[in-house]
Amino acid sequence: MRVLVAGATGVIGRALVPLLASVGHDVTGLSRSAGRSALLERAGARAVVADALDAAALDRAVREAAPDAVVHLLTAIPAELNPRKMRQEFALTDRLRTEGTRNLIEAAHRAGARRVIAQSVAFAYDPDGDSLANEDTPLWQAPPKPFRRSLDALRELERRTHDAGGLVLRFGHLYGPGSAFDTDGQFVRQIRAGKLPLVGGGSATFSFTHAHDAATAVAAALDKNATGALNIVDNDPARMSVWLPEVARILGAPAPKRLPAFVARLAVGGWGAAYLTRLRGADNARARLTLDWRPRHTSWRTGLAVELNGAVAAAK
Known part of the structure; x- marks a missing residue:
């Protein structure tokens, strides 16, 4: 199958491209920068260069790739995030x-692509509920103001993908190379320095996804006719009060400090405080059934321990 991966050098893309090439797909990677062409070619893909916001240039690139399927992983999330500047820092991603x-779906349609798979997130569900969120759970109904535009953008992405007969994969908190949980990623550095506190008791529930498991889910979805949305997360959602002290222990870092929610709001704003206290975990049962997919890293406990060995070794 000819597969165009848009956003091929991101956290998921860099795991996906060599995986698809290894199982026999003809892969083309789309990037905004010509400087990344060599990286894609080493991973087993041809490279095309275009800005997805330039409809004409994107159309030419997609026609050149002539894909049977298009995988949409386009983001521009800064490596260093300031939660008080959510709107500014997510403007391009939105x-x-x-x-x-x-632009991508229209170009894919004109090029004759039959399959569209797009990346969304599994941590934007409405937090008012005691159970894990499945794909029928509504997205956040009354989100903090700084998150509203980004949530509207996710809704539009999912709607356009659905209207095109495509599949949305909602990924959890990504870890692995290039992520915030990489050995030199923002979260890991904050935890090592004792600067990521447990806010309001650490009540936010995180569902994690290793980049390799995200990639295998995309590969599985290419061979299925599934539409709608699926949660691609591990089997072990955990509150911050559980995972943060454990990651600190793995890193040999100080135990996380505790901070009242009202103090956190002053420090990191309304969105930052909500992120640390109100997120809801996600259930992967539908993806396991629909795609016959299983995460290799069934729990963040073992997955992060393996990934963070490098950070521990570097600190010694």
Whole structure:
């Protein structure tokens, strides 16, 4: 199958491209920068260069790739995030999820692609509920103001993908090379320095996804006719009060400090405080059944321990 991966050098893309090539797909990677062409070619893909916000240039690139399937992983999330500047720092990603999605799907249709798979997130579910969120759970109904535009962008991405007969994969908190949980990623550095506190008791529930498991889910979805949305997360959702002290222990870092929610709001704003206290975990049962997919890293406990060995070794 000829597969165009848009966002091929991101956290998921760099795991996906060599995986698809290894199982016999003809892979083309789309990137905004010509400087990344060599990276894609070493991974087993041809490279095309275009800005997804430039509809004409994107159309030419997609026609050149002539894909049977298009995988939409386009984001522009900074490596260093300031939760008080959510709107500014997610502005380009929001455009990629709205204008970029429109341009990519229209170009894919004109090029004759039969399959569209798009990346969304599994941690934007409405937090008011005691059970894990499945794909029928509504997205956040009354999100903090800084998150509203980004949530609207996710909704538009999912709607356009659905209207195109495609499949949305909702990934959890990514870890692995290039992520915030990489050995030199933002979260890991904060934990090592004792600067990531347990806010309000650490009540936010995180569902994690290793980049390799995200990639295998995309590969499985290419061979299925599934539509709608699926949660691609591990089997072990955990509150921050559980995973944060454990990751600190793995790193040999100080035990996390505790911080009242009202103090956190002053420090990191409304979105930052909500992220640390209100997120809801996700259930992967539907993806396991629909895609016959199983995460290799069934729990963040073992997955992060393996990934973070490098950070521990570097600190010695």
